[in-house]
Amino acid sequence: MTKTYDLAIVGGGIMGCSTALRLAEDGMKTIVLDQGDLGQGASGVNAGTLSLQIKRVKLMPYALKGHSEWEAMGEAVGFKKTGGFTLAFTEHEAELLYERQALKADAGAPITFVSNNALRAAEQNLSHKVLAASYCPEDGYANSSLTGQYYRIRLKENEVQFREKCNVKLITRNSSGFNLTTSCGTVHATRLLLAAGAWLKPIAADLGVDLPVRARVNTVSVTERMPPLISSIVGHATGLLTMKQKSNGAILIGGGWQGQGVPQDGRGNVTAKTLIPNLSLAQHVLPELSNARVTRSWVGFEANVPDFYPLAGALPGIENAFVLGCVRGGYTIGPYMGRLMGDYILGQEPELPLFDPGREFSEV
Amino acid sequence: MIRLIPNSANQIKRAEEICFKFDDQLIKAHKGETILVALMKNGIHHLRDAPTDGKPRGAFCCMGLCQECVVAVGGKLVESCETIATDGLIVQSLRH
Numbered sequence: 001m002t003k004t005y006d007l008a009i010v011g012g013g014i015m016g017c018s019t020a021l022r023l024a025e026d027g028m029k030t031i032v033l034d035q036g037d038l039g040q041g042a043s044g045v046n047a048g049t050l051s052l053q054i055k056r057v058k059l060m061p062y063a064l065k066g067h068s069e070w071e072a073m074g075e076a077v078g079f080k081k082t083g084g085f086t087l088a089f090t091e092h093e094a095e096l097l098y099e100r101q102a103l104k105a106d107a108g109a110p111i112t113f114v115s116n117n118a119l120r121a122a123e124q125n126l127s128h129k130v131l132a133a134s135y136c137p138e139d140g141y142a143n144s145s146l147t148g149q150y151y152r153i154r155l156k157e158n159e160v161q162f163r164e165k166c167n168v169k170l171i172t173r174n175s176s177g178f179n180l181t182t183s184c185g186t187v188h189a190t191r192l193l194l195a196a197g198a199w200l201k202p203i204a205a206d207l208g209v210d211l212p213v214r215a216r217v218n219t220v221s222v223t224e225r226m227p228p229l230i231s232s233i234v235g236h237a238t239g240l241l242t243m244k245q246k247s248n249g250a251i252l253i254g255g256g257w258q259g260q261g262v263p264q265d266g267r268g269n270v271t272a273k274t275l276i277p278n279l280s281l282a283q284h285v286l287p288e289l290s291n292a293r294v295t296r297s298w299v300g301f302e303a304n305v306p307d308f309y310p311l312a313g314a315l316p317g318i319e320n321a322f323v324l325g326c327v328r329g330g331y332t333i334g335p336y337m338g339r340l341m342g343d344y345i346l347g348q349e350p351e352l353p354l355f356d357p358g359r360e361f362s363e364v
Numbered sequence: 365m366i367r368l369i370p371n372s373a374n375q376i377k378r379a380e381e382i383c384f385k386f387d388d389q390l391i392k393a394h395k396g397e398t399i400l401v402a403l404m405k406n407g408i409h410h411l412r413d414a415p416t417d418g419k420p421r422g423a424f425c426c427m428g429l430c431q432e433c434v435v436a437v438g439g440k441l442v443e444s445c446e447t448i449a450t451d452g453l454i455v456q457s458l459r460h
Contacts, residue, residue, distance in 0.1 A: 093416045227415045249416045293441060295431060 008189035018338025039148030047254030078143025200303035225249030412458035
């Protein structure tokens, strides 16, 4: 007789794996299925920034909890709490910075505004043209390329089943739950969680549910190893730059500049049109980058819905099916969202409210 | 080991010899060789100092990724494992 799992999770990124780990605490028999390897989508190719300064105000309580989750994961995910500066160079950017960071500070993030002298004392190599700066001591980064390895070990430790390179081809419902036809056989489960990130839309469509999921194509670059230049993570008031120097000297540059491609066609591509302004902005902030060569640039797909809030809850109209994804700042918040999602699936009241995937979406 | 077929090594026809400069040293190479291969054949392994701790570095991956064999050619930084040596080339190490 074929084994029936309590829950099948489609998507082995941060969302899927962290939910599986929460459920394992309560003894639920779960299986995680991923079309590739664990943590190789957005979870594994993002710039690894853990910054409260770039989180949406309404998500701040979740981000604060997310930060503690990463801190607890620690060395295994390359966690570093470095503190972070966000910089403004023009009057307009300074206004933007004051307005946005004040709201985030009200929401509980320990963000303060710092003088130019304090900034220069902390980071000598940043541009001297900075007009205003904010600082958050909680900010830092982790190494996103360790995500898959981390969760693979944790799932094994907790005896959670997972299948990699297992493509879910078809999902059908029957009286006892769900049948998943996959490239590694049929999987039966009484419950289903879709946590497939940028690939959520076609999978939900299998069940006749139209999720308004789109994907951003975020660009990340890494330079060759450089002498120590910055010790904190650095961002820009517009949100168009994130930068950090890893302990080996390489500098990682992000900021959400858009490459090309769609998730259905594979990995996506970097384009010069957006890469050049991304790197120019980085060099404007850290002039020494003019001596650095970029060794690699790549893109990753970040899923979102029109209101840019998460999908976290019951899949509309399908009993015993759930969806988790589209969490803006999902790298930071993901491990905590998975915990909440796990509580919800177990029929327990989550510590913080989830985000109904069946809500009306309005464009922001 | 017993050689079962005749040693043909001396019959290999090398490409014409060229010469380039590495710091203050003249390096002989054969046309078509990379800068790195020519340097290693001449016993030169220390190509740069690590940007972090200043310790000596040289070729590691030999496929253009690790950046440890980077040298300066005409003021431009290039991976010596990926750059073909040409006659009269001026190559500088990144040793401090």
